Amino acid sequence: MELNEKQAAILEVAEKLFAENGFDGTSVRQIAREANINIAMISYYFGSKEKLLDALLYHRLAGFRHEMEKVMLDKGDHMHKVDRMVALIVTRIHRNRRAYKVVSFEYSNPSRQVSFENYIRRKKDNYSMIEKLIKSGQKAGVFSKKVNIPLLIPTILGTYFHFYNHRKFFEALHGLDGKQTVEDYVNTTLIRHIQQTVKALLTYEMPRGKSQIN
């Protein structure tokens, strides 16, 4: 399903407003006004407000399975692959942060009649990819077997989201200011922190100096 220019503009505005004010906090009139179109066009193109949300998620959460598979085939040791994988995940989530914010809020909203099947399927896909990498590292004796693999997801994504949703707070704490700086901070310091976290977890209480078989 392709989108014409006007449909794309509507989705763009809707994404921004949904992420900022929530789905229920955004009116179709607001969307129409900011997108410079008539209210009726939303029903005309998408059917309803909820179907607009459906379409938004459909177009924004397209898979990045392929990118993850490329990382798996990377040369370099397990640690390096973990670094690349974490950077890939965080970069990806950050780029589509608004769509993911909408999902993660509306997902647990019982009155929302939206299909999250795509979202869940992709989440499971991505998890199994991570699991594969970790278990391979464990077999090679590089990673600790004590780590709770499913909980790595909340550790990676949760750290990002909590930072980003409270960026105002951390801006004050770090003395950061302006949009560009937060962007830089995510792409350098935050990613490095999460990489460090995962690697630390994976080697916690591991014997040191062992020869790492790739």
Add this chain to the structure above:
Amino acid sequence: MELNEKQAAILEVAEKLFAENGFDGTSVRQIAREANINIAMISYYFGSKEKLLDALLYHRLAGFRHEMEKVMLDKGDHMHKVDRMVALIVTRIHRNRRAYKVVSFEYSNPSRQVSFENYIRRKKDNYSMIEKLIKSGQKAGVFSKKVNIPLLIPTILGTYFHFYNHRKFFEALHGLDGKQTVEDYVNTTLIRHIQQTVKALLTYEMPRGKSQIN
């Protein structure tokens, strides 16, 4: 400001509905119905819907500075204090998870005219307590100096929230079922995972076998 029985019941219902359906997704009629009171009582007692949210946050996010200070005075080494501190934070957040969920969503909502000053002040208080503990451990040579201390907060809280908001997903992944099991899982496995994460970060690339001075 004390609450009578009816006011407390209203707050109770409002907290549940706000957390489940969001502030904008909850109507005052819905609250009145579930709390078995007349609509007008909400305005009568709290003034408006937004002031109801104000009152909710005020009564739910009361400080736990005192508990944290107790942990700091604990006997035991730095590692033990970190364990206790993480457990305290997660337990506390988990107990008031609904109020915190409302805050963390509404906090970044620009159209919400609610004072988050209390929330921010407390957050800064808690951070400085954590910072104190970590720095003390670093001076003692027990903790690595490479760790980004402010980002420990997203790592701890973000891991919890992402797990809890996606608990449906993890229930399917773990084969958990029922409410009691999630409760147990948080209080045992999840807390242990977060403790492990923080400790791993704090000792990442630290020399081993060093005598730990308390």
Add this chain to the structure above:
DNA sequence: GAAAGTTAAACAATCGTTTAATTTAAACGA
């Protein structure tokens, strides 16, 4: 009998959606 509590009803405003009329654009045979 004064104050506090409680109620049903009404308020204007806004909600998402639909209607019916009109304009625009493309396709058509001549």
Add this chain to the structure above:
DNA sequence: TCGTTTAAATTAAACGATTGTTTAACTTTC
């Protein structure tokens, strides 16, 4: 290139339902 046809796009207006809040009358409590 012409007028005609057809479908898509766009509009203003109206729909009924629901929103948060207020009113004014009534009951309870002390």
